[in-house]
Amino acid sequence: MKTELTLEIIRERWSPYAFSKNNIEEFRLKAMFEAAGKAPSCFNEQPWMFVYTTREDESIFNSYLGFMEESNQAWAKNAYAIIIAMARTRFTHNGKVNRFALYDTGMAVANMSLQALAFDIYVHQMGGFSVEKVRKYFNLSDDVEPLTMIAAGYLGSGENLPPEILRKDEVRRPRKYLNDIAFKDRLYNPAF
Template identity: 35%
Template sequence: MTTTTHYKPADNLHPIHDLIRHRWSPRAFSSRSVEQEKLDSVFEAARWAASANNMQPWHFIYATNEQPEEHARLTSILFERNAMWAQKAPVLVLVVAKLYEAPGRETVSFYDVGMASGALVTQAVDLGLATHQMGGFDASKAREELNIPEGYVPLTMIAIGYPGHADDLSDDFRERELAPRVRKEQKDFVFQGRWNG
């Protein structure tokens, strides 16, 4: 039996938009290439994110499975545990933030790049694509291998592709692939009026 993995919607307690409900982070990707128009759209969604003073500090370096050398270079930046499954994703993206120069404002640039990445992964759902963001990669190696200049910080990587089948994963990854998605309750992070109010 082949287990399809592309449907693992949020078990939401209140109504939310389907695009949010259906986004999740699989490890099984199909080898099917992603059309360039779709990639253009996911980066376009990022382009239209909000940012402080409209500074747009986000940068994306990507490679597809049609550029094996570049794809392998991005794969080599991932920590091994991520590379094991993410190397099969047809598109790999490195997300880079330009640091805002005013002292103490670095976190604002990170916030803005998170906004853009959120738009990117949400747009991907609308196009039938799966995404999996990864903090597990070697940022120093990324900087060296991809010529990232000072003042820019590699933040995350994102695997993008069509959903694959859980059966193609190793046992431990398959188990996680099929496990229920869990979340904290709103009362643990939404406060009315004051902290823990």
Template identity: 45%
Template sequence: MSKSILPNITKRWSPRAFSSKSISEEDLDLLFKAAGKAASSYNEQPWRFVYAHREDTQNFNLLLECLTEFNQKWAKNAAVLVATVAKKSFSNNGKPNAHSWHDIGLAMGNLSLQATSMDIYLHHMAGYDKEKTIESLNIRADYEPVTFVAIGYLGDKEQLPDNLKEQETPESPRKDVDEITFVGQMGK
């Protein structure tokens, strides 16, 4: 029997064109439950998600205004915006958790695969104002923003600004395994 990569992994991509279709609170809850099943250092589960549906204009705009102008232009059409937030220290001893961002990555990987299985798409964004995010979203001192995520159903790329239309494709180059793996020592 031939082995292959799971279909939800190969189907996943990061569009910028989202449809106007809303995501139900039930479906969004399922995505967050999938995220919550991720592994984490000492089972700390340091991830927190600040989100708003597009229909919740006031809260959606709070998140949207934290993004760079470039990201605002297309993310405004997402059904949901999410800020991912990491707890900076371990709850049991107060020591810094150097792995919290990694753990959020695992949680978002789970969320991405669950979303893909439901024909929901995500686009992760690093383009945001950290200080504005902390202030606007009332991020507590022991937490820090990591990324923003636009979530929604696939839309028509014609709604995008001209400079983004040609980038809107599920096919993006990936490095070969021999470029990202090393046996024993890196650089040999």
């Protein structure tokens, strides 16, 4: 895919496994959540919620790590912060199911990831965690859905990572061709 005209910050984003344990300054974390909160949403519902911890509180950090599958713990344990993205799945104004809640929350996380990168902070999202454990830990009601866990931190050298994980950072992950995602007039009619 030709990407010369794509914004540099979009081109440069990727999800690393090698995180540095260095602190992220609080004002930068704050800016990341503020960026998330600027996302558009159906009815301006802003259905997203984020809860995070940092490695500075070892006990809570370890609890969060414990929600993840072991394959994710292996590298996420080096991140500075762990964020959990959740969505409220009913509209505030009428209590009806908001079928866009997950969609909108994804846009908020996209904003967050780009704002992070503007600070040279990388995020790596995970679906590999126990939704049940998160539900129980935070005593979530049925209308709140935990969506992803997000490791955040500056890039690290990966020296403490198993080689098979570190190798995953050596090449950027491929993307489909534009032909396969953008169509003109008729579905599957390549636009470009």
